Amino acid sequence: MEQEAEDVPVIYLHEIRRQYMQGEAPLIILNGVKLALWAGQSVALVAPSGSGKSTLLHIAGLLETPDEGEVYVAGAPTSQLSDAERTRLRRTDIGLVYQSHRLLPVFSAIENVMLPQMIRGLGKSAARARAAELLSYLGLKERLVHRPAELSGGEQQRVAIARAVANAPRILLADEPTGNLDLRTADRVFEALTQLVRASGLAAIIATHNLELAERMDRQVTLREGQVVELKPGQQHH
Numbered sequence: 390m391e392q393e394a395e396d397v398p399v400i401y402l403h404e405i406r407r408q409y410m411q412g413e414a415p416l417i418i419l420n421g422v423k424l425a426l427w428a429g430q431s432v433a434l435v436a437p438s439g440s441g442k443s444t445l446l447h448i449a450g451l452l453e454t455p456d457e458g459e460v461y462v463a464g465a466p467t468s469q470l471s472d473a474e475r476t477r478l479r480r481t482d483i484g485l486v487y488q489s490h491r492l493l494p495v496f497s498a499i500e501n502v503m504l505p506q507m508i509r510g511l512g513k514s515a516a517r518a519r520a521a522e523l524l525s526y527l528g529l530k531e532r533l534v535h536r537p538a539e540l541s542g543g544e545q546q547r548v549a550i551a552r553a554v555a556n557a558p559r560i561l562l563a564d565e566p567t568g569n570l571d572l573r574t575a576d577r578v579f580e581a582l583t584q585l586v587r588a589s590g591l592a593a594i595i596a597t598h599n600l601e602l603a604e605r606m607d608r609q610v611t612l613r614e615g616q617v618v619e620l621k622p623g624q625q626h627h
Contacts, residue, residue, distance in 0.1 A: 480556065481558065482558050528577075543578050546570065
């Protein structure tokens with residue numbers, strides 16, 4: 390049985406189609422996207438702005454519904470779920486990291502990481518212990534009680550990563566998580582992120598413009614004419 394479970398992707402996007410109306414004409418963003426990720430696997434999504442990266446991440450994160458196709462999470466289809474069920478699944482199984490950290494400014498680093506756990510029903514001391522462990526793992530042991538304004542950009546983004554994985558999700562989705570950082574800081578944040586993915590067996594899709602960072606991940610994919618295309622090592626996304 391265990392072998393079977395391992396064969397099931399943690400997330401599988403199947404024949405995803407999404408279009409928007411631009412005046413009278415449909416603008417096709419995703420046109421039959423297929424993408425499967427297994428536990429502990431990191432995929433870099435390297436594609437130019439306007440190619441549909443954010444739409445793909447929103448659909449994978451159950452924030453947006455595709456026009457056609459299915460998102461399977463651990464083998465289970467999600468299209469027929471109610472809004473409440475989708476929200477619950479997002480809260481338990483999916484972690485999201487954005488380009489801007491979106492931390493709550495009135496709370497300290499540790500409180501920002503405790504909050505999603507307490508919303509899910511974990512007790513305060515257990516949430517605090519898990520938050521401290523995660524932040525320490527990400528090199529922020531000395532910064533637990535600092536508020537976001539007292540942290541550097543790279544530190545803020547690492548707190549945001551800790552918050553995203555606080556509830557031990559199966560899936561991590563990151564949209565240009567190092568986009569606002571200088572190269573050296575981006576490098577450190579990326580390193581922390583990929584270590585965390587491997588250590589916790591997450592399946593991660595990370596959208597990035599940085600090809601050097603993308604090449605450190607298990608797979609690199611791009612979007613071409615609304616479809617996901619696997620990139621060969623060293624192949625550019627132009």
